[in-house]
Amino acid sequence: MKSREQEYKEIFIAEALEYFDALNRHISDLEKRPQEDKLLAEIFRLLHNLKANAKAIGYLRISDVSHKLETAFSLIRNKELQFSDEIVTVLFEGVDLLGELIHNIDNENYGEPDPVLLRNLDIIVDNLSDSTIELAKVQRYNPTKNLSLSELVYIQIKKLDHLLNLVGELVIDRDRILSISRELGNDELKSVSSHLNRITEELQYSIMDARLVSIGSLFNKFPRIVRDIAIAEKKEVDLALSGHDIQIDRNILQIITDSLLHLVRNAITHGIEKPEQREKKGKSRTGKLSLVARNDRENVQIQLSDDGNGIDLVQVRKAIVERNFLSTAAVEHLPPTEVLSYLFEPGFSLAKEVTEFSGRGVGLDVVKNAVDAIGGRIWVESEKGLGTTFILQLPTSIAVKGALLFEVDSIFYAIPLIHTEQVVAMEVSELHEVGGVLVADVFGETITVVYLHELLNVKEREMNLGDKSRLKGLVQNIIIVSYNNRKLGLIVDKLYRQQDIVVKPLSKPLDAIDLYGGVTLLGSGNVCLVLDVPAVTRYFISRRQLVAAE
């Protein structure tokens, strides 16, 4: 955590810069209305504060220059000094110098202030009674520096959103032109389109880059929040943060802010035990909470761990049955990761008895929805008595996603790579009909498999998810996707390639079909539907339960 000195310094600089801006504004106004007492009083107050603060923190040059300017302005206020052109120039330069000093507080290479300017200020401050004659002594201070503007600009996120949308459109047209150019075989067109390709790519990544912010901008808010919640809950909590510098799209960070806050609050309120309880269990009185961000391939992973109560799997299993999600028999064989995944189910969150023992559940479905909305993943790992870890896997950028392209019934589809686990080819004989669905043994793991043609393009009453004979051909291409810790194999007709795609929202009336997260245009000009893996998984489960019920 930040030391108090560091905190004081940051506050000092922020406030000093505010004063500096206000001073510039007021002095310009004063030039126009030299008689205005209010302005003089305000300038005096700002310089006075700057002097006192700088003296307190030990920036003596700043307090010295502020003091000289303060004196000059109090003389003007008392009508002992005329607010003339020469004086205005020197005072402005004095204020500029203040700004320079404030900006260079951390700059060890910053030299001495211009002695001519300091002398000019002294002349104004010390030799006033005899104004006209003494003022003639003021040497024009000629600043050698150029007018310097900030290296940074602030830009509304709305404008960046617009740029990103435009570049999305451009990428689609670029792909189209590349494809046409390949068909036509014209050398000139080829060379232009390959240049267009490079420029578009660079533009796309530059805009994506401009939207990135460090995760630290969010993480830095947590020490205070954790402290406040811990005090309110009468707990002792030690927060460790790491990965401040990891970069992520600003809108993604915005969307998960509430989710993270919620998870942190849950961890302290329900996860970490009171100090006395912890001692009884042989743990340290102070609970440990850690928030870690790291890059994981193209994604960003945020991990929140506590060393508190953990989640009792036995109780969660019981609740899954009580809430009619699964039968007692089915729950028995559910691996722990899948048991925990039920904590994110909407119906679960309302289960009061669940939240009391597990301390999780309230609003976890809301957290999950937020993460789904940006195409991320969330899962939880927990050990009873030892603690709980939530892992959020988030895309770095919103608009462009890596995706896997494939074909079913001559229609093009894409699945975002964040949801794909692996791709396997299997012979029909390796698929088995079990309980109305197909299953396959993939590297020792039994995975439910579904023929996408059946699920997407066959009328519901004719659908048969467990009939092997409906498959075409001997070898089946299976894309294994994963959602909420549940794996599902999707059998597709043809597999194509991985490609960056720009997902566009579906237009009406197709937007009502929730199996698709959007649409993208391929270079060939073909429309490609983007499968929403969470929705497809949920749809499959509902179909399977229907089959089981019959």
Added chain:
Amino acid sequence: MKRILIVDDSFYMRTMLKNMLSDAGYEVVGEAPNGQTALELAKELKPDLITLDVILPDNTGLDVLKGIKAEQPDMKVVIVSAVGQEVIVNEAMEYGALSYIVKPFSEEKVLEVVSQVLKEE
């Protein structure tokens, strides 16, 4: 625990004062960045002591002092000022301020003045 209201237009000064006072076991119940807020908070919070900066954006510390004293004649007020404002400090003492602290202040000085003023029951 004695309750203190801090009146100062600089966030930096308020933070320093607040940290010094809270570390010493006082409860800082409010912070006012201007005279108007100072008068409202003094009335609402009824602290045991008010530290009052003499230069404020809307009105002078002296006006605030008079306002507080008009409503709560027994309120304990300590003036916080900078070097060169002795005239104002003297005037404030005439209007009922009990003591003063000069910026830049040390932690010892602040605590010495505050504890002394609060002891005079």
